[in-house]
Amino acid sequence: MKKIWSIFIVSLVLLSLFSVSGCQKKEKSTSKTVIHFMFWGGFQDLNLWKFVKAKYEALYPDREVKLIYVPDNYQDKLSLSLVAKSAADVFLVDDDYFKITAATGHLENLEPYIAQCKDSLHLDDYFPHSLEAFQLGGQQYGLPWDGFTILLFYNRTTFDQAHQHYPNENWTWDDLIRAGKAFSKDLDGDGYNDTFGFDASSSLLDLISVIWTFGGRMFSPDLMHCELDSPQAIQAMQLYHDMIYKYKIAPRSGQLDSKIMQNYIKLLTGRVAVILSGGFLIQQLQTIEEELPWDISYTPSGPAGKFARESFDGIALYRHSKHKKEGWDFIRFVLGPVVQKEIAREGRALPIRKSDAYRWYDNPQTPQDEKIAIRSMEKYGRTIPGIAYQSVVYSRTRNLFNQIILPNADIPKIARQITDIVNKTLTEMRKNLKVWK
Amino acid sequence: MKIKISRMRRLEALSGYLFVSPWLIGFLMLTLGPMLFSLYLGFTHWNFHEPMSTMKFIGLGNYKQIFFHDPLFWKALYNTTFYSIFAIPTGILFALFLALLLNQKLHGIAVFRTIFYVPALVTGVATVVLWQWILNPEFGILNGLLKMIGIHGPAWLYDPVWTKPALILMHLWGVGTTMLIFLAGLQNIPTHLYEVADLDGASGWQKFLHVTLPMLTPTMFFNLVMAIIGAFQVFTVVYILAGDGGPGDSLLFYVLYLYRKAFVEFQMGYASALAWVLFMILFGLTLLVFRSSSLWVYYEGEKR
Numbered sequence: 001m002k003k004i005w006s007i008f009i010v011s012l013v014l015l016s017l018f019s020v021s022g023c024q025k026k027e028k029s030t031s032k033t034v035i036h037f038m039f040w041g042g043f044q045d046l047n048l049w050k051f052v053k054a055k056y057e058a059l060y061p062d063r064e065v066k067l068i069y070v071p072d073n074y075q076d077k078l079s080l081s082l083v084a085k086s087a088a089d090v091f092l093v094d095d096d097y098f099k100i101t102a103a104t105g106h107l108e109n110l111e112p113y114i115a116q117c118k119d120s121l122h123l124d125d126y127f128p129h130s131l132e133a134f135q136l137g138g139q140q141y142g143l144p145w146d147g148f149t150i151l152l153f154y155n156r157t158t159f160d161q162a163h164q165h166y167p168n169e170n171w172t173w174d175d176l177i178r179a180g181k182a183f184s185k186d187l188d189g190d191g192y193n194d195t196f197g198f199d200a201s202s203s204l205l206d207l208i209s210v211i212w213t214f215g216g217r218m219f220s221p222d223l224m225h226c227e228l229d230s231p232q233a234i235q236a237m238q239l240y241h242d243m244i245y246k247y248k249i250a251p252r253s254g255q256l257d258s259k260i261m262q263n264y265i266k267l268l269t270g271r272v273a274v275i276l277s278g279g280f281l282i283q284q285l286q287t288i289e290e291e292l293p294w295d296i297s298y299t300p301s302g303p304a305g306k307f308a309r310e311s312f313d314g315i316a317l318y319r320h321s322k323h324k325k326e327g328w329d330f331i332r333f334v335l336g337p338v339v340q341k342e343i344a345r346e347g348r349a350l351p352i353r354k355s356d357a358y359r360w361y362d363n364p365q366t367p368q369d370e371k372i373a374i375r376s377m378e379k380y381g382r383t384i385p386g387i388a389y390q391s392v393v394y395s396r397t398r399n400l401f402n403q404i405i406l407p408n409a410d411i412p413k414i415a416r417q418i419t420d421i422v423n424k425t426l427t428e429m430r431k432n433l434k435v436w437k
Numbered sequence: 438m439k440i441k442i443s444r445m446r447r448l449e450a451l452s453g454y455l456f457v458s459p460w461l462i463g464f465l466m467l468t469l470g471p472m473l474f475s476l477y478l479g480f481t482h483w484n485f486h487e488p489m490s491t492m493k494f495i496g497l498g499n500y501k502q503i504f505f506h507d508p509l510f511w512k513a514l515y516n517t518t519f520y521s522i523f524a525i526p527t528g529i530l531f532a533l534f535l536a537l538l539l540n541q542k543l544h545g546i547a548v549f550r551t552i553f554y555v556p557a558l559v560t561g562v563a564t565v566v567l568w569q570w571i572l573n574p575e576f577g578i579l580n581g582l583l584k585m586i587g588i589h590g591p592a593w594l595y596d597p598v599w600t601k602p603a604l605i606l607m608h609l610w611g612v613g614t615t616m617l618i619f620l621a622g623l624q625n626i627p628t629h630l631y632e633v634a635d636l637d638g639a640s641g642w643q644k645f646l647h648v649t650l651p652m653l654t655p656t657m658f659f660n661l662v663m664a665i666i667g668a669f670q671v672f673t674v675v676y677i678l679a680g681d682g683g684p685g686d687s688l689l690f691y692v693l694y695l696y697r698k699a700f701v702e703f704q705m706g707y708a709s710a711l712a713w714v715l716f717m718i719l720f721g722l723t724l725l726v727f728r729s730s731s732l733w734v735y736y737e738g739e740k741r
Contacts (some may be wrong), residue, residue, distance in 0.1 A: 079485060079700075079703065082486070083485060100486055100703075104488075105487075190584075190589070251575075252595075253592060253684065254573070254574050254575070254592045254594065254595025254596075255574060255575045257573065257575075259569065260569060260570065391702075392701070395681075395697060398681040398682075399681050399684075399685070399689075402684060403684065432484060
């Protein structure tokens with residue numbers, strides 16, 4: 001009896017072990033070719049990619065697209081899947097991480113694919129700099145599919161109440177400071193302002209446009225050295241600090257933290273009259289048009305002119321994909337009119353071709369002139385030159401940039417520290433990678 | 438007969454091994470295996486993005502870099518130590534204080550016990566978001582209360598001077614589990630010890646000092662070891678509050694720095710070395726507490 005009992009238990013344990021070990025998902029046996037596509041984003045992005053999947057599958061009935069939606073920590077998950085050689089056939093890459101992903105050999109060189117269908121891609125119609133953002137060593141390892149620039153957003157009512165003219169293309173930083181003083185008020189009499197003329201974080205991504213307008217730049221043209229300790233760059237950083245402590249037109253560190261109070265709420269509640277933000281804010285503000293009479297304009301100019309940082313989202317083909325042809329067809333489809341029109345309609349970002357943007361993104365029924373977002377990219381758009389260790393540079397310097405808006409910040413010292421760290425990172429990068437730009 | 442017994446024993450042993458095998462396999466593959474691999478990685482240079490074939494053995498290079506050329510390592514260690522020095526004793530004392538209060542024989546005490554334990558049930562992320570609001574310098578309830586008594590509150594999580602005190606304050610919110618363990622310890626103290634103390638005319642304070650505290654030292658010992666390990670491994674809170682290390686790197690805690698090296702800068706070799714340094718620190722501290730326990734932990738019935 002005991003023997004039978006023991007055999008029963010042993011069988012049970014073995015069965016459970018086998019059932020656990022065999023839990024890897026198997027694709028349903030189907031005659032369709034299945035390609036996997038990995039992407040990030042919010043629910044609107046999820047809807048966009050569901051739309052793309054449906055249209056692509058309708059066009060290619062013998063193919064199926066499996067969507068892998070990663071709402072958070074996208075880069076970590078992509079990196080893990082690349083190292084584990086289990087990445088999706090096609091995936092999104094952002095311009096910050098593109099070069100390291102390409103430089104470490106995970107991306108398919110798209111040049112031969114592009115050469116075969118150059119005419120249908122209309123690359124000459126792409127926004128300036130967008131293609132360069134996804135090149136490594138002059139070769140196209142990814143393609144941009146949408147983009148945006150930093151824009152100036154403002155609350156029209158706040159301007160009307162303060163009898164100020166709306167911002168326009170000629171606005172300078174001096175104009176912003178002058179108008180900002182009219183908005184900044186201490187409402188409860190505690191000695192600290194409660195409403196402000198301006199708000200923007202001092203992160204590199206926000207500050208770089210200002211640095212450019214003062215004639216500074218992040219890297220030397222050969223990308224061998226960091227130049228953030230130049231007098232022009234320091235002047236721009238000092239301006240941000242002064243707007244808080246000298247002119248008192250911007251909130252102190254943490255006063256209107258974006259983690260707690262989102263940008264649209266700052267505008268909606270009248271706490272801030274003007275903010276600088278990526279063009280993606282347009283989509284959010286359009287949903288509260290009735291409560292908030294908002295508008296957009298160009299970023300202010302400085303002594304060296306007007307510049308707006310632009311950012312592009314890219315799409316790439318996995319080098320070890322077993323379905324490269326189908327994957328490339330999917331990329332072409334994303335860059336085609338059906339998807340690009342949907343991107344424009346959704347409004348989160350600009351379609352990647354200028355003509356598509358003018359045709360579909362500008363909506364004559366809204367009170368805002370969306371052409372400003374398009375012209376901003378066309379005329380004033382500039383990207384931070386890409387290097388493979390872009391994300392490492394951001395990670396190592398982020399905290400120093402945050403210090404710019406602290407009360408006792410020694411701006412030249414912070415600028416020198418940032419430059420030192422970036423230069424060390426550049427040296428490390430050149431040591432570790434053969435191709436890095 | 439003998440043969441039959443030994444065969445049965447063998448079968449019993451086999452079924453025993455099979456029963457523990459899921460855990461054993463899990464331990465070998467998911468704990469010991471990665472641990473040994475990370476020990477090896479600590480002696481290599483490997484960018485997580487690159488194929489494993491590019492891994493380069495560099496001996497003690499990572500450890501030399503950590504101890505002699507990495508100011509952020511020392512900053513992270515300082516922040517973590519500072520936090521531990523204050524958060525561990527205040528957390529233990531606060532939990533003990535609450536446990537003593539909740540050990541009273543009152544009507545409805547179970548309700549109070551539940552109320553005080555509930556915060557420990559709230560997940561780390563929710564707690565952090567809640568505290569972000571409480572500590573907000575502009576519209577946080579804490580600065581609101583301070584304003585009512587005429588104090589202009591600090592910027593808390595945005596001021597390098599106040600970030601760590603704010604974190605210690607947040608830590609006190611989650612002492613429910615420690616409190617519960619103390620409460621169990623308190624209820625295990627035999628009542629006759631208090632009766633004898635009463636007969637001797639001991640005051641409440643004397644009873645606490647000479648009965649409660651000594652009888653509670655094994656519980657305190659357990660809580661202390663767990664608190665040291667927990668304090669040095671703080672991650673969720675600082676990652677959500679200040680993934681970048683907070684103002685002036687004042688919230689760059691050890692595990693956050695390790696995470697940044699591994700998953701932002703992709704330096705897996707360096708991050709593994711950092712993990713082993715942390716392991717050695719924790720091992721040393723735990724050993725120290727264990728060694729010192731003979732001096733201050735009292736076990737009933739133990740021969741001295």
